[in-house]
Amino acid sequence: xxxxxxYYANKIKRAVHLLFYRRHRKPGVKGWELxxxxxSDYTKVLKVLDKHLKPFDLQVKTVFEGEKPPEKPTLDQxxxxxxxxxxxxxxxxxxxxxxxxxxxxxxGLAITIAYIISKKGKATRKEVEELLRNKLPGWKVxxxxxxxxxxxxxxxxxxxxxYLDWRTHTEVDQKALIDLVLSTET
Amino acid sequence: MQSKRxxxxxxxxxxxxxxxxxxxxxxxxxxPFLLDVDEVIGVIKxxxxxxxxxxxxxxxxxxxHRLASVIKLQSEWVxxxxxxxxxxxxxxxxxxxxxxxEGMVNIFLEAWHPIVELEQISLHSLVEAIKYWKSLxxxxxxxxxxxxxxxxxxxxxxxxxxxxxxxxxxxxxEELENFWEKLRREVKEKGEDxxxxxxxxxxxxxxxxxxxxxxxxxxxxxxxxATLEIHPLEEEMFIKPYKKPLTKIGEKQLVSIPIAVTAxxxxxxxxxxxxx
Numbered sequence: 001x002x003x004x005x006x007y008y009a010n011k012i013k014r015a016v017h018l019l020f021y022r023r024h025r026k027p028g029v030k031g032w033e034l035x036x037x038x039x040s041d042y043t044k045v046l047k048v049l050d051k052h053l054k055p056f057d058l059q060v061k062t063v064f065e066g067e068k069p070p071e072k073p074t075l076d077q078x079x080x081x082x083x084x085x086x087x088x089x090x091x092x093x094x095x096x097x098x099x100x101x102x103x104x105x106x107x108g109l110a111i112t113i114a115y116i117i118s119k120k121g122k123a124t125r126k127e128v129e130e131l132l133r134n135k136l137p138g139w140k141v142x143x144x145x146x147x148x149x150x151x152x153x154x155x156x157x158x159x160x161x162x163y164l165d166w167r168t169h170t171e172v173d174q175k176a177l178i179d180l181v182l183s184t185e186t
Numbered sequence: 187m188q189s190k191r192x193x194x195x196x197x198x199x200x201x202x203x204x205x206x207x208x209x210x211x212x213x214x215x216x217x218p219f220l221l222d223v224d225e226v227i228g229v230i231k232x233x234x235x236x237x238x239x240x241x242x243x244x245x246x247x248x249x250x251h252r253l254a255s256v257i258k259l260q261s262e263w264v265x266x267x268x269x270x271x272x273x274x275x276x277x278x279x280x281x282x283x284x285x286x287x288e289g290m291v292n293i294f295l296e297a298w299h300p301i302v303e304l305e306q307i308s309l310h311s312l313v314e315a316i317k318y319w320k321s322l323x324x325x326x327x328x329x330x331x332x333x334x335x336x337x338x339x340x341x342x343x344x345x346x347x348x349x350x351x352x353x354x355x356x357x358x359x360e361e362l363e364n365f366w367e368k369l370r371r372e373v374k375e376k377g378e379d380x381x382x383x384x385x386x387x388x389x390x391x392x393x394x395x396x397x398x399x400x401x402x403x404x405x406x407x408x409x410x411x412a413t414l415e416i417h418p419l420e421e422e423m424f425i426k427p428y429k430k431p432l433t434k435i436g437e438k439q440l441v442s443i444p445i446a447v448t449a450x451x452x453x454x455x456x457x458x459x460x461x462x
Contacts, residue, residue, distance in 0.1 A: 020302065021304050022303045027301050027303040061299070087300055091300070093288075093291055093292065093295060103287060103288065104287060107287040107290040107291050107294070114278060170301060171299055173298075176297040177294065177297035181281055182277070
């Protein structure tokens with residue numbers, strides 16, 4: 001193996017350890033942490049790792065601060081961004097069940113996210129709960145919303161307004177979700 | 187004169203109503219275009235010459251401020267409508283209500299790419315866990331410690347702290363130096379910009395150990411080995427060790443900062459609510 005190859009192989013191994021194993025309360029690693037561990041060419045290392053992950057249907061996802069990802073991120077924006085490994089493709093309903101989601105809970109999450117997006121990113125908890133109550137038993141609705149907040153999909157302010165939180169920005173392709181909902185015949 | 191008083195009263199009521207309306211638009215996420223800005227500006231302009239008292243001028247300023255917030259919401263609304271994410275909320279709500287749970291899940295799964303994360307036990311963490319288990323007191327003794335007994339605060343001598351195993355029976359300065367080294371090591375490993383979050387450093391497996399670390403930190407800060415960086419707005423607190431101990435402490439006026447390290451705070455930290 002050439003020295004250059006060995007150099008990158010070593011760094012990729014280190015990046016895998018950092019990205020796959022949970023180090024903080026929130027999954028993922030900040031850009032500055034990766035720079036510290038892998039060196040200033042960490043974005044190059046992540047690109048190579050992303051290529052290696054493709055056959056396994058995984059990807060390296062970059063989540064920038066703020067709602068819109070920058071087209072050409074600066075060094076500072078990359079340092080502040082969070083990097084994590086996500087699924088590249090899709091799960092089947094059976095697989096979703098296997099990773100601990102009941103169909104009711106997942107449908108509730110989907111409806112909540114879609115509704116908040118349509119309300120320009122914020123909606124009152126009361127109206128979200130009313131919407132969920134159409135399909136879910138009343139006692140479960142509050143528990144589910146609390147669970148979505150705990151997992152980091154939603155956040156709630158002191159006025160009981162719900163917003164999308166970091167996990168939704170990381171895991172959900174919001175535009176695709178809305179397009180799919182609108183294009184489905186009911 | 188009477189009519190002027192009446193007019194001022196009416197004006198105040200109108201401004202108050204405008205403020206309330208603006209507040210409800212902001213707080214309840216109502217359509218910001220429900221408010222006719224031109225009409226409101228007309229009312230504000232109309233009554234402005236009446237105001238002489240500072241309270242009335244403040245009310246006028248408050249109305250303008252609230253109106254500006256609603257105009258900001260209107261501009262955000264227009265911007266959102268022009269983006270690709272915009273969709274009619276009524277249409278979407280209708281679709282969401284009609285859709286079956288299974289249908290919704292199938293759609294969501296096409297747009298959902300969950301994070302992959304692993305938690306795996308290692309030989310090192312097993313060893314740590316065994317060490318922890320060995321030092322863990324039986325439940326009956328631990329429950330005794332958390333019983334809500336009221337203990338009056340008082341002063342503890344060094345001998346008492348040694349007896350209670352909060353301090354070790356070795357030269358205090360040596361212990362302090364070792365602790366300072368430990369802090370610097372942890373800052374280097376886990377910290378950022380030469381500092382570390384207060385709870386990330388003092389938090390330990392047991393409450394006793396946490397209190398001990400908080401106790402030692404207070405001495406490090408007092409004797410000029412480290413300093414505390416407090417961001418009250420963000421409710422964040424950092425410990426920043428100095429490269430060399432400051433010898434000029436006492437020249438400036440010292441400030442005491444009481445920091446509560448309660449069992450509840452420790453439990454919160456254990457659950458990860460006090461770290462990042």
